[in-house]
Amino acid sequence: MQLLSGTYPSLTVRGGHGTAAAPVTVKPASGASPSLTTVTSQANYVTWSGVLVTAPFYLTGTGDTVTGSHVNxxxxxxxxxxxxxxxxxxxxxxxxxxxxxxxxxxxxxxxxxxxxxxxxxxxxxxxxxxxxxxxxxxxxxxxxxxxxxxxxxxxxxxxxxxxxxxxxxxxxxxxxxxxxxxxxxxxxxxxxxxxxxxxxxxxxxxxxxxxxxxxxxxxxxxxxxxxxxxxxxxxxxxxxxxxxxxxxxxxxxxxxxxxxxxxxxxxxxxxxxxxxxxxxxxxxxATIKPVATTVPRAPTDIDGDATSATIAGADTPAGTGAATTADTTAPKTAISSPKSGSTVSGTVTLVATASDNVGLTDVIFRAAGLTLGAATKASDGSYRLTASTASFPKGVYTVTSVARDAAGNVATSVSVTLTLK
Missing domain, CATH: 2.160.20 (Pectate Lyase C-like)
Known part of the structure; x- marks a missing residue:
């Protein structure tokens, strides 16, 4: 979708949308200078590229991107x-x-x-x-x-x-x-x-x-x-x-x-x-004498230069950092209890396994698009969360566990289906 020059009134995008592989892109036409006022993007997989917005801009969909744009x-x-x-x-x-x-x-x-x-x-x-x-x-x-x-x-x-x-x-x-x-x-x-x-x-x-x-x-x-x-x-x-x-x-x-x-x-x-x-x-x-920590340093700095292990902060001057291999390996996680197909009520204890090649930062549980809370690691190594179902209406829900490591890699478990009675 290409925008022509001019000032656009309040705009709400809903209904049709792109996909993760083929998002819909909204951008100025060649040589055009459009100006958007309030924008509400409710559709999924929409990329807003190079747009000017002069009022509140709301993103409420899934998979949306704002890139190279100016909100003034x-x-x-x-x-x-x-x-x-x-x-x-x-x-x-x-x-x-x-x-x-x-x-x-x-x-x-x-x-x-x-x-x-x-x-x-x-x-x-x-x-x-x-x-x-x-x-x-x-x-x-x-x-x-x-x-x-x-x-x-x-x-x-x-x-x-x-x-x-x-x-x-x-x-x-x-x-x-x-x-x-x-x-x-x-x-x-x-x-x-x-x-x-x-x-x-x-x-x-x-x-x-x-x-x-x-x-x-x-x-x-x-x-x-x-x-x-x-x-x-x-x-x-x-x-x-x-x-x-x-x-x-x-x-x-x-x-x-x-x-x-x-x-x-x-x-x-x-x-x-x-x-x-x-x-x-x-x-x-900014030079430090680092001690060992459980979280690896960021592999690149604010400019994309290799980060030095001995220089603190967001900037490592070019050429002073050592090339490092970023941790790109996602954790693993799976829900072990309750089993998929179970019927639950009242207070439910969710149990998941989770692991990572470097170290986990946190594990959470999600249901119906909501975060239920952060799990606590038990003595047996599993991750557990006890949650009340009082605020949820009766029905069928898909529940997932989500594990994250210090490099920001995220893994989502296969969902289990639970019936709330």
Whole structure:
């Protein structure tokens, strides 16, 4: 589908759609300059390529992609399944998020720039570069996020359905580059949401604003550079911290004395514009003496260069990293109980097996398109979740287990069919 020049009214796409092998592509015609206002994409496997959107943009289908596009004055609201957003620019919104991922499953945000979201409109809404809530299996990779009023990247409670399996790696992230009436000095990252399970924060360079990392069990925060750390006790390893909250944490931060961490400032190309590439001297500043961790480093940096094992942050200057083989092997998982065809009621214990060649990050169960919750590893090595069926109407349901590893590889089990009476 090719768009001609002109300003389009509110657009809702539903009904016919593409397939995973042959998506429908919406793009400008050759030489055309179309401008879209509010877009609601409800169809499946639609690729939005090179479009300009000036109002809210909603993705609610399955297998949709936004690539090489520009959202100017609006924001993208991801509510679908298996959504990819890549190589796009989001900017200049007021009291709206640049990208908001809520009630979504299987989302990749890669190579985008999100910037300059203020809170000038009095609608009671915060302005974040990226906000995530009530979602599972979300990867945020190689993005440049900055100058958003409330936070560069935030995990939020939403409806309280939980956040499962979020990987944040190879990003430049800052809050307000200059504190002003348009930008209030919010956090660079705020990852403290207590419902989060399976959070990996790896090889990021976190600039202006407070970094609030959280202490959820199982969280991994490895090989990051942090300009200002607001927490006194976080699971930080192999990272460089320039400054921290000395009133709460004291002038000596114990976590910087172990785990491969160190204190020190880092020199960047232009921190004032969120260009957090390392200068030659900055590469020395960011050099660490790593200790072993359970999560492998990201194989490439924000520019696609090979990552160095001894340089923290999102940028490894070209030629200083060692070529590595990315972990592309997906985990394995299968539901062992209840057996397919079983009839259940009341409280049900779901049991699955799961394994990975490197190491699992988390295992969750899904039914009727919803995430039921994160499983707990039992003493026999199985993964179990006890769930109430009270909120589900009687009927037949397909249930799957989903396993994820630290590299973001995901495996979904063969489904079992359960009858709820």
């Amino acid at each position: 004055g609006g924001g993208l609201f991801v509510r679908g399944t298996n959504i990819t957003v890549t190589g796009s620019l989001f900017e200049n919104g007021s009291s709206i998020d640049g990208i908001q991922v809520g009630g979504a499953y299987g989302v990749l945000l890669k190579g985008n720039t999100v910037r300059n979201y203020n809170q000038s409109t009095n609608n009671g809404m915060h302005a974040d570069c990226v906000q995530i809530f009530d979602s599972a299996n979300v990867v945020v990779r190689r993005n440049n996020l900055s100058n958003c009023y409330n936070s560069g990247l935030i995990l939020s409670v939403g409806a309280g359905d939980g956040i499962y399996g979020v990987t944040i790696e190879d990003n430049f992230i800052s809050g307000c580059l200059v504190v002003s009436s348009a930008c209030g000095g919010g956090s660079s990252v705020d990852l403290r949401e207590a419902s989060t399970v399976g959070l990996v924060v790896r090889n990021n360079t976190i600039g202006a604003g407070s970094a609030r990392l959280g202490t959820q069990p199982g969280t991994v925060a490895d090989r990051n550079i942090i300009s200002y750390l607001s927490d006194c006790s976080v699971p930080l390893t192999n990272s460089v911290v320039a400054s921290w909250n000395t009133k709460l944490c004291g002038t000596t931060l114990p976590l910087l004395q172990s785990g491969g961490n160190k204190a020190g400032t880092v020199r960047y190309a232009n921190a004032a514009s969120n260009d957090l590439h390392l200068t030659a001297a900055g590469a020395t500043d």
